[in-house]
Structures are given as C-alpha cells and as structure tokens.
Amino acid sequence: MGIDHTGRYGAADLESGGFVRQRTLKSAINCSGVALHSGKKVTMALIPAEPDTGILFRRTDIVSGDNEIPARWDRVVDTRLCTAIANDDGVSVGTVEHLMSALSGCGIDNVVIELNAPEVPIMDGSAAPFVFLIECAGVVSQDAPRKVIRVLKTVTVDDGERAASLTPGNGFSLAFEIDFASTAIRQQAIAVGMADGTFKNEVARARTFGFLHEVEQLWAAGLAKGGSLENAVVVSGDKVLNEDGLRYDDEFVRHKVLDAVGDLYLAGAPIQGHFHGACSGHATNNALLRALFADPSAWAYDVERVEDGLSTPFTGVHALTDALTDAPAEAASA
Secondary structure, three states, rough: OOOOOHHHHHOHHHHHOOEEEEEEEOOEEEEEEEEOOOOOOEEEEEEEEEOOOOEEEOOOOOOOOOEEEEHHHHHHOOOOOEEEEEEEOOEEEOOHHHHHHHHHHHHOOOEEEEEOOOOOOOOOOOHHHHHHHHHHEEEEEEEEEEEEEOOOOEEEEEEOOOEEEEEEEOOEEEEEEEEOOOOOOEEEEEEEEEOOOOHHHHHOOOOHHHEEEHHHHHHHOOOOOEEEOOEEEEEOOEEEEOOOOOOOHHHHHHHHHHHHHHHHHHOOOEEEEEEEOOOOHHHOOOOOOEEEEEOOOOOOOEEHHHHHHOOOOEEEEEEEHHHHHHHHHHOOOO
C-alpha cells in the first residue's frame, strides 16, 4: 500500500524506524494545454525518476546544449508575472508554481517534466488538473528516505508592503493574509495545516486571479495571450466576471496559499516548518528562500518521520486568528 493522496502513509511508504520513503510516479502520463502568456499549445509529460533526482524540467524543443532545469530556488530568474526558472545556458521554463504546488501537495519527490515549450500549461488556473494527472499516473514509494529541510530559527523578509516568514515547527503549515481595495476580495486570511488531504480538498482547486484592467494591459503588451475566464478568476471593479462565480468564498487567499506551496517547493525538498505570508507574492516567496539558505544556522537537512505529518500546529483549514492562537508561540508571532 502506498500514499493515498490524503497525506496518510501506508506500510510501503515507511522505512524501519518510522522514516518516510521518497516517492515518484508509478507510470508516465501526458497532457496538453494552453500557455498563459504565449497562448500556444503546450504538450507536457510527467515521467517517473530515480531516488534523489528531485524535480527536473526538460525542454524537448531544445535540441542543442543543456535542456534541463532543476526546480530550485537558486534557478529562479523571474517573478514578475509567474515563477520562472532557467539553467546556465539561459533555457527557461515559466509558470512552474501551480505544477510545483501539486507535486508538493501529492508528496512527489522525484519526477522529470518534459515540455515542448517555455511554459507549463495553465490548465484551469489551479493545481487541480495536475493533482488529477498525478492520481491517474499513480504513486510508488522508493528505497530511499525522504529528505526534508527543517527550519531551525525564524527567518523573515519584509519590504514594508509585503512580508513572509518561516518559523520552526513539525510538519508543514501556512498562514496567509491579503488586503485589496475591491469589495470582491477585501481582507481575507486563512491558515492551513498540510495533512490529511488538506491540499487536494481545500487548496488545489483555487484559481489564479486578476483584475480586468490589468489583464487588458497585459494583452496590450502582448502578454497573457492564453488568459481567459476559463483559466482565471477575473475581477472588474467590485464584481467577479466568471459566470460560475467562485469555487470557495475565500478563493483568492487560498490561491495565494497554493502559489506559496509551489514556490516553497523550490527549496529542493519539503520544508518542515510554518510559513506566514502577508500580501506576499512570487518575489517575496523566493526572497524568503534565499534568506533562509543564506543563513546556515537557520536550517538543516533531515529525514521525514511519520510523526512530522501528524503534529502540525493545526490541521485542515481555519480562520487565521483561531489557528494562530492554537499554534506554538514562535509560529504565532511570525
């Protein structure tokens, strides 16, 4: 028995001593979709990989030179409209955050992602289609313990308008706050403990969002050619333009959590600790990882134990104030 996509572990997932094994896909799987910015069709394949491979992107349309890009924080080259990574030859892949979020939420340690274009397809603007692909491919445990990055002390980045922090803690949990002038969004806050299927059930379906005037500006600049109401929540003034409305009452802040999960998985291994974001985005999330790894006393490699996923400060989704009240004092002050 392997992982059941709810965060619970079976006997095949555990080493003796209660260590969690690394995981990859059982079989390869393909999909196609539209690239958000070019508007062109993209074909993507998720391929099983050996232990300790990590997450590796491979550009099949690049026939000379290095066409592989490791999914790591130090490979991030652009965070303005999405998270984009590149190798030393300048070969890049953009809009990686939703796929990375799904891989993190489903506990995939090793996979090769083949693309015939410089963008991951946007699909419906959430991580749910990628979770579906992973479930269809199946997941298998591997003969190697799962490596994690344990946060040893609080690390914070703050530019006065947006802030993010990582604090020590068992398991992986996130808290997020946003504040927009539009009454369609306004202030939203949430806290999420990533255990027992929380990602799939409460986060994965939250779609990316934007304002109509910003989308029109992107179109005028030749960007977001693939963007539409089919793959984003679009707000005009104080109204949501999507006919079917929102998937969650607080879909906006849940999508910010989704983005943070994906951006943080670029650490190169799952993080054991608590993330707190206040109006942060891709740039702040990457700056936080850079601050973490710049301080060797702030983190350490370890192996994941089954109790790590069972002792997060809170599980499921909570109102932010309630969850932080229940969390350890150090996490609550983040």
